[in-house]
Amino acid sequence: MFVQFLRANKLFNGEHFLPENTVLVLENNGTLKDIILDTETDVLNIKTLEGIITPGFVNAHCHLELSHLKSIIPTHTGLVEFAKQIIINRNKISKEEIFEYQQQADKNMYEAGIIAVGDICNTTDSFSTKQKSNIYYHNFIELLGLNPTNAITNFDKGLQLLNELKNTGLIGSLAPHAPYSTSNELINKIVDYNLKYINCSTIHNQESEEETKFFMGEKNDFEKLYQFLNLDISWFYAQKTTSLQYYYPFLKNQNTILVHNTVTTQQDIEFTNNQTTFWCFCPNANLYIENKLPNFKLFKNLQNNICFGTDSLASNWDLNLISEANVILKNTPTFNIETILKFMTLNGAKALTISDKFGSFIKGKNVGLNLISTNNNQLTFTKKIA
Ligand SMILES: [Zn+2]
Incomplete structure (x- = not known):
């Protein structure tokens, strides 16, 4: 040869x-x-x-199925308004058009040197693009449901979507959306399932101050989101801890990618186990939505546990890992280029439990x-x- x-x-x-x-x-x-x-x-x-x-680069956090929302949502709205805008806009065009946008986004990622992606799925929309893709996808079937009494119903819905994914030959596991949208009861069920099958999951973690306020029992913007969604959360009792400290024990020894970490504190980091926890930064999305970056200095000693994601085209100008790296290089002296390259490659692969392949x-x-x-x-x- x-x-x-x-x-x-x-x-x-x-x-x-x-x-x-x-x-x-x-x-x-x-x-x-x-x-x-x-x-x-x-x-x-x-x-x-x-x-x-x-x-090849590993993009540890993406939502390919939101690719058609590129340039639709204004920048710097804050997370609550952003989430509302996603719900309002995501089904405005046909499935065929949604498919076209995903095909293009998948092709662009591949051409930008991305070889593997950890991708969030709320629907089956992205499955056919991924079946034909040159990129390896680990699919995170995302579950939501803050009311603990609905944990079983919500879990079953996720499991059904995961089975549909597996029937197409794609690989994936279950993932809770975020602490403010997923009950600990539901997280518990997800973790027990993943520990039996593929021990790899993810959660949007500490993306805004509002999330912290919600869990601390302070006045916060999430109330507006729950009103918009018509959700009664009168039963919710704030434990007066940060979100991470509230849900983290339920992750047990599941390998978990914590995504965003914009308002994570030193105390939160000390609360976690660095054998199973990966910190995924999506700095462009943070700038797009909140115009705020995580305090990278706090993560100085976690250089084996940091990876990068692009988030979706709804909250980013591009799905390009080099752009994410450059934001960090520009904004903090904490990490040098050699370390940043490790975040873009080996650490991402470890986070997705595919370091034997990528x-x-x-x-x-x-x-x-x-x-x-x-x-x-x-x-x-x-x-x-x-
Ligand atoms: Zn995301």
């Missing part, structure tokens, strides 16, 4: 930069055959690229290879190599 010997100014293997004399041996179908030293082959065989070669240079696998460059502490995507 035809093989290619590739090197670049730098090779990033998912964890760190490799020594300068390292060469990748690639089969023509993109499979990584070997990693060798430049002395092990004739120098004339080696092609040298300008930039950094990395494994996120690093794995011999015998096509992990998707990207060529990027750096300038002024910002990343630029050059091209997809494999």
Whole structure:
């Protein structure tokens, strides 16, 4: 079989930069055959690229099924108004048009070097796009229901959608939407199920101050959302803790990706277990919705547990992991480029429990290879190599 010997100014293997004399041996179908030293082959065989070669990027949080809401919802509305706008706008166009937008978004992600995605599903809308996609999707079937008396009914609805997903040959697990929309009883059922099947889940965590206020029993905007949804929450009794500290014990030892973490505190972080918890940042979505970023400094010592997501096109200008990385590089000195690249690759793969397939240079696998460059502490995507 035809093989290619590739090197670049730098090779990033998912964890760190490799020594300068390292060469990748690639089969023509993109499979990584070997990693060798430049002395092990004739120098004339080696092609040298300008930039950094990395494994394909892993987008740990996306909602492909909201792709048709690009540019529909205004920026900086705050989370409650944003959620209302999603509900009002999501079914305004036909299923065929929704499908077209998803096809385009899936193609754009692949061309931007994304090889694997953790994607939220509330419906079957995105399944056919994913069946034909070049991207690997882990599908999170999202469950909602704040009233504990409905936990069984809501769980069964989710399970039905998960079975429909499995019937199409796609892979997934169950996930609670957010602490302010999912009861601990429902979270408990989801976790027990996942621990028996695929131990991987996610939850939108601490995305706004309003969420904290709701759980602290202070006046908050969520009341407006529940009014809009016609939900009676008079039975709800605030425990006067942050949301994370309220629901976290119910996650038990489920591998869970906590998404957003905009108002997470040091005390919250100390409350969690770093064997099973991944912190996923979607900085562009935070800027889009709340115009606020998490306090990245707090996460300084969690460099093995951080990954990135794009969220949806309803709350982002693009589904592009390089853009997310650049927001963080621009806004905090806490993480250097080598660490940021790890968040984009290996950590995302670990978070989705697919590090045997993606996120690093794995011999015998096509992990998707990207060529990027750096300038002024910002990343630029050059091209997809494999
Ligand atoms: Zn989301």
